[in-house]
Amino acid sequence: MCKDCGCGTPHGPGAHPPGEPHSHTHEHTHEHGPGFHHGEEHPARHSHPHPHTHTHSHAHSGAPDHNHVHAAGDAPDPPPAESAARRTVEVQRSLLDRNDRAAERNRGFFRASRLLTLNVLSSPGSGKTTLLGETIRALGEGLKAAVIVGDLATDNDARRLRETGAPVVQIATGTMCHLEAEMIGRACRELDLQGRGLLIIENVGNLVCPASYDLGEDLRVVLLSVTEGEDKPLKYPPAFQSAHVVVVSKLDLTEACGVDRALLRANVRKVAPAAEVFEVSARTGLGMADWCAFLKREQAKAAARHPLD
Amino acid sequence: MHELSIMESALTLVQDQARQAGATRVHAVRLRVGALSGVVPDALQMAFEALTPGTLAEGATLAIEAVTARFWCGPCAAEFASDQMLAECPRCGGISGDLRAGKELELASLEID
Numbered sequence: 001m002c003k004d005c006g007c008g009t010p011h012g013p014g015a016h017p018p019g020e021p022h023s024h025t026h027e028h029t030h031e032h033g034p035g036f037h038h039g040e041e042h043p044a045r046h047s048h049p050h051p052h053t054h055t056h057s058h059a060h061s062g063a064p065d066h067n068h069v070h071a072a073g074d075a076p077d078p079p080p081a082e083s084a085a086r087r088t089v090e091v092q093r094s095l096l097d098r099n100d101r102a103a104e105r106n107r108g109f110f111r112a113s114r115l116l117t118l119n120v121l122s123s124p125g126s127g128k129t130t131l132l133g134e135t136i137r138a139l140g141e142g143l144k145a146a147v148i149v150g151d152l153a154t155d156n157d158a159r160r161l162r163e164t165g166a167p168v169v170q171i172a173t174g175t176m177c178h179l180e181a182e183m184i185g186r187a188c189r190e191l192d193l194q195g196r197g198l199l200i201i202e203n204v205g206n207l208v209c210p211a212s213y214d215l216g217e218d219l220r221v222v223l224l225s226v227t228e229g230e231d232k233p234l235k236y237p238p239a240f241q242s243a244h245v246v247v248v249s250k251l252d253l254t255e256a257c258g259v260d261r262a263l264l265r266a267n268v269r270k271v272a273p274a275a276e277v278f279e280v281s282a283r284t285g286l287g288m289a290d291w292c293a294f295l296k297r298e299q300a301k302a303a304a305r306h307p308l309d
Numbered sequence: 310m311h312e313l314s315i316m317e318s319a320l321t322l323v324q325d326q327a328r329q330a331g332a333t334r335v336h337a338v339r340l341r342v343g344a345l346s347g348v349v350p351d352a353l354q355m356a357f358e359a360l361t362p363g364t365l366a367e368g369a370t371l372a373i374e375a376v377t378a379r380f381w382c383g384p385c386a387a388e389f390a391s392d393q394m395l396a397e398c399p400r401c402g403g404i405s406g407d408l409r410a411g412k413e414l415e416l417a418s419l420e421i422d
Contacts, residue, residue: 085422089330095319095340095414177311209311212347212414237394238347241406270395273406 099213102181106216109188110199111307116299117199119217121239123232124205126225127249127282129157132200134282136164138292143299145198148187150179152204161202167192178209181216197299211239218302222272225250227257230264233271240271247291251281312348315414316356322416324365332421335366339420343376343413344392350375369420378411 094100110117122128129149136145147168149158158170169187171179184201193199201217203210222243224232227250233240240246246268254261261279268277276294280287319340327335338357342350350373357371377390382398382405389399396405 086336086420087422089326089332089419089421091322091326091416091418093322093326093416095315095322095416097322098318176314178314180314208347212311212315234395238345241394241408270404271406273404 096212096214099181102185103214103216106181106184106188108216108307109185110216110218111302111305111309113193114197114303115193115199116197116219116295116302117201117215117217118219118221118295119201119203119210119215120221120223121203121207121210121243122205122223122225123207123228126205126223126228128202128205128223129160131223131247131249131280131282132202133161133164134285134288135292135295136161136166136200138285138288139198139295143198143292143296144196145200146191146193146196147200147202148179148184148191149202150183150204152176157202167196173204177204177206178213179203179215180213184215197303198295207236207239211242219244219298221245221247222275223247223249226254226259226261226264230260230267233264233267237271240268240275243272243275245276245278245294246272248277248279249282251279251286252284312352313356313359315348316353316360319416320357320360320364320366323419326416327365327419327421330419330421332365332419335369335419335421337370337372337420338366339372339374339417341374341376341413341415341417343411344378345394345408345411346414348414374417376411376413379409380405381407381409383407 106117120128120132132147136147139145145164145166147158147161147166148171149155149161149168150171150173151157152173152175155170155172158168161168169191171183171187173179173183179201188199191199201215207222220243222239222245224246226248233246248261248264248268253259265277265279268275278287278291278294280291282288319338323335323338340353342348342353353373354371361367361369378392378396379388379390380396380398381388382401382403384403385398385400387400388409389396389405391397392411397403398405
């Protein structure tokens, strides 16, 4: 007997539209050889075929790819009660609901703490740690920073950033390719934020996955170095499109890499037309004053706003 | 790679919703995935198969409804469809980043009993 619907004929996908009742007819034939008596006496030896016909039907609800095999020769059973109990529940909720709610909690905490929070995204090796270290040094006592660093493994970046004197919490993500809002919430409990106006979150070096996760930040900063080529923004549009700020780093290597800065800028503009763009070299200090002045302005705005706004 | 963790949170949501509705089993899960959500439907399908055993959704089917990305062109005051992040308005050729749909990553509905 078929466990799915209780009838006895093979039928494949698309044989009948979902939700519509349908029926199958099939025949069983058997023959009796000479000498077999079929419940009655026959005057002479003979054989004859008996056609047996069953007709049954069942209603199909649900998926259009419904497919089950009915073993021939089974006795027809009544349709199971489960098809009547099946029902559809409309949900219409974001899959990132849990992360989004945690991000909102973080945002509330950041606002109440008068913090400007940056979520810094980039490919591996584009110079996040160097830029952030130099930024913290350049801001100095005027705007004191704290840092949360995400990396798959090692605390090398955290150690380098601690040399600036800023409090740093390291999140080792293991195999995870991005930071999530709940991790940031936990890291904030460990971080001494007393007297800090800037919280910098250095995300895992990856331009794909972190773009989907709101951490509750005020500004999403996407960093790309001139060494990555002019077309990087075109190759990774989701990250760049979500950016409030794009920082082009390693400007001192422009000539060595033969990079067309105007084209790079134009490509950033195409994908992120509303983003603020800064071009810097953390090593030579070029462009760092503008970048730091911007952070101070944004921090003043963040600190002036009411936590419930 | 992040499809696995997205599916993990999706299944938490699926099971919460199913239990709230008094379900003993989830037969089908229907998602809406925007063309520009940054998520690959095949990878979601794989993650679903890997993560559902032992949950209320064990043996359930996953249906993914693809949502086309739609942009707003200011100069033309009209919407247009595109699956490109750099969407070019078919009327005026201008580039628009004003996304109106296409980033969806939603649990649409469940079939339960």
